[in-house]
Amino acid sequence: MIPATFDYHAPGSLADAVTLLDKLGDDAKILAGGMSLLPMLKIRLAQVGHLVDIGRIPGLDYIKEEGGTLRIGAATKESALERSDLIRSKYPILLDTALVIADPVVRNRATAGGNLAHGDPANDHPATMLALGASVVVRGPKGERTIPVDQFFKGLFTTALAANEILTEIRIPTPPAKSGGAYVKLERKVGDFATAGAAAQVTLAANGTIEKVGIGLTNAGPTPIKAAEAEKFLAGKKPDDATLQEAGRLAAKATNPSVDRRGSVEYKRDMARVLTVRALKAAVRRAGGQ
Amino acid sequence: MSMHKITVTVNGAPRSAEVESRLLLVHFIRETLGMTGTHIGCDTSHCGACTVLLDGEPVKSCTMLAVQADGRQVMTVEGLEKDAKLDPIQEGFMQEHGLQCGFCTPGMMLTSYALLKRNQQPSEDEIRHAISGNLCRCTGYVNIVKAVQYAAAKQQ
Numbered sequence: 309m310i311p312a313t314f315d316y317h318a319p320g321s322l323a324d325a326v327t328l329l330d331k332l333g334d335d336a337k338i339l340a341g342g343m344s345l346l347p348m349l350k351i352r353l354a355q356v357g358h359l360v361d362i363g364r365i366p367g368l369d370y371i372k373e374e375g376g377t378l379r380i381g382a383a384t385k386e387s388a389l390e391r392s393d394l395i396r397s398k399y400p401i402l403l404d405t406a407l408v409i410a411d412p413v414v415r416n417r418a419t420a421g422g423n424l425a426h427g428d429p430a431n432d433h434p435a436t437m438l439a440l441g442a443s444v445v446v447r448g449p450k451g452e453r454t455i456p457v458d459q460f461f462k463g464l465f466t467t468a469l470a471a472n473e474i475l476t477e478i479r480i481p482t483p484p485a486k487s488g489g490a491y492v493k494l495e496r497k498v499g500d501f502a503t504a505g506a507a508a509q510v511t512l513a514a515n516g517t518i519e520k521v522g523i524g525l526t527n528a529g530p531t532p533i534k535a536a537e538a539e540k541f542l543a544g545k546k547p548d549d550a551t552l553q554e555a556g557r558l559a560a561k562a563t564n565p566s567v568d569r570r571g572s573v574e575y576k577r578d579m580a581r582v583l584t585v586r587a588l589k590a591a592v593r594r595a596g597g598q
Numbered sequence: 599m600s601m602h603k604i605t606v607t608v609n610g611a612p613r614s615a616e617v618e619s620r621l622l623l624v625h626f627i628r629e630t631l632g633m634t635g636t637h638i639g640c641d642t643s644h645c646g647a648c649t650v651l652l653d654g655e656p657v658k659s660c661t662m663l664a665v666q667a668d669g670r671q672v673m674t675v676e677g678l679e680k681d682a683k684l685d686p687i688q689e690g691f692m693q694e695h696g697l698q699c700g701f702c703t704p705g706m707m708l709t710s711y712a713l714l715k716r717n718q719q720p721s722e723d724e725i726r727h728a729i730s731g732n733l734c735r736c737t738g739y740v741n742i743v744k745a746v747q748y749a750a751a752k753q754q
Contacts, residue, residue: 309641315600316619316665339666346661347642349620359619363666387655411731413646413709416655417662498730499644 311349318361322447322474325362330449330472332358338474339363340383340422343414344431368421368476371395378480382421387412389420399480400594401489401509405436408491411499424460425475427467427531430501434461434532436491438524439507442480448473461531486519487511488594492587493526494579496570502527503570504579506559508587510547512595518542523555523588528563528580535559535584547592556585604668608633609677617664624648626664627674635675635704639733646732649705650674656709658731675704678711686749687711696745698736705732710746719750 319325329336335357339345348354362368368383371392378399380389389395389406396403409415409423409432423433424444437457445454449472460468469475483489489509493502505526513519521542523535538558545551560581567573605614608631615630627636627650636659639647643661650659651673678685687707690696697703706729713720713728720728725746726739734742 310622310625311620313618313620316602316663318665342663342666343643343661346663350622350641350661361666410643411646412728413649413656413658413731414643414661416652416657 309350309352311346312352312355314349314356315358316361317358318364320364320366322362322365322368322476325360325365325474326447326449326472328360329474332360334471336360336471338425340425341385341417341419342422343410343418344422344426344428362474373398373482376482378482380420380478380480382419382425382475382477384420386410386415386418386420386423390415398482399489401436401440401491401507401591404489404491405432405507408432408493408495408505414499420478421475424457424478425467425469427461427463427465429461429464429530429532430527431532432491432493432502432505432526435505435507435524435526436489437478437480438532438534439489439491439509439522440480440483441509441522442478444475445477445479446473447476452476454479458534464530483509484511486513486595486597488591488596490587490590490594492583492590494583501570504528504565504576504583506580506583506587508584508591510588510591510595510597512547512592512597516597517544517546518592519544521588521591523559523584525559525563525580525584528565528576530564533562533564535562537562538584542588547588547597552585552588552592555588556581559584602665602668604665606664606667606669607671609673619663619665621664622660623650623662623664623667623672624659626667627659627672630664633674633676637701637704639701644733645702646705646709646729647702649708649732651708651712654712654715656705656712673708675707678707685711686752687714687746689752690745690748691742694741694744694748696737696742697734702732702734702736706734706742710742710749713746714750714753718753720746722747 493505565576637647639645
């Protein structure tokens, strides 16, 4: 399968890329790892006049902690997250996520920024980033702005990014002590999109109750879903089994999945419930709770 | 449509060509360069038959543009053999009968070759994880895992 014809541009700097996008407008699409965009162009679900490849812009590939924030450059490969000592030791929720995105060979090209900017509710990072309370830094002609991830996803394949803006960095607040997170995904086979997926990030108070919690759901509706009601319900409670089960039920209520070969609406909704409970239990365990 | 003059170092030799923007790396390798060891399977980045090494890392060449490889190093299955001597991974697939139809084999070998560069003594789990993006529909993977273990032992 061969994509319809387009012009290819490979700017050497962010400034040049933004200028180019500003000039080309809606007729251009940003190419990062290309693991979602190129298949769409090949099967002609999408057609563009111009591809602006940001893969040759230096300085967009890093994983570092600075001043209480984990900063991930948008062009960081999923395989780099998977192999990073910092991620492996301090951000198990991100390791969980990286390990179930597509397959190991695809992860050598797929980027963390692209996984968010594509705006696909079936992608795995959005749920994780919702649970972590992350934000994204975007660069446009007027400079930089920061968008909280819970305001980033506007609709199916639609984000808060303007046509002339580039997602440059993901920022995650470093979780305090007694925090833990986990991502669980139900998939038919390696490389498949999630039948359902749930991310949970928990911080426990000194008395063992839940001080802070974030829950994100994958492929459970037209956008990645933040299970706000379940989060509100859990705040201040002891994370016992009955409480976590109720949180699972509330999270499932927030879903709006569609039927496909992965399952019926009822099945997917129930899997969202089950996986939310599993993610919460793993998160609590990793936070040092029961 | 835009055309681009690209130079890709393939198995150590610089290869230049004028290519269309939309030309996929796998077509550059198979059609422009005439090297048909790299296979096209699913054409949707699932099966891994088209796996080549890009700067040493396995990638699916059906889901990458040839222009994206400009200035970079590509290794294909043709690059495994050196001075008429098979690479240990090739020897392993032969000795352990790691193939039946052979369609997935170039991709399997390159993914395994890259794994052994990073991890000289992978466990069975690590081997199975590494090749989980490469599909074989004949062997059931048992002999493929043995082939990789053969190469790992041979390289010690």
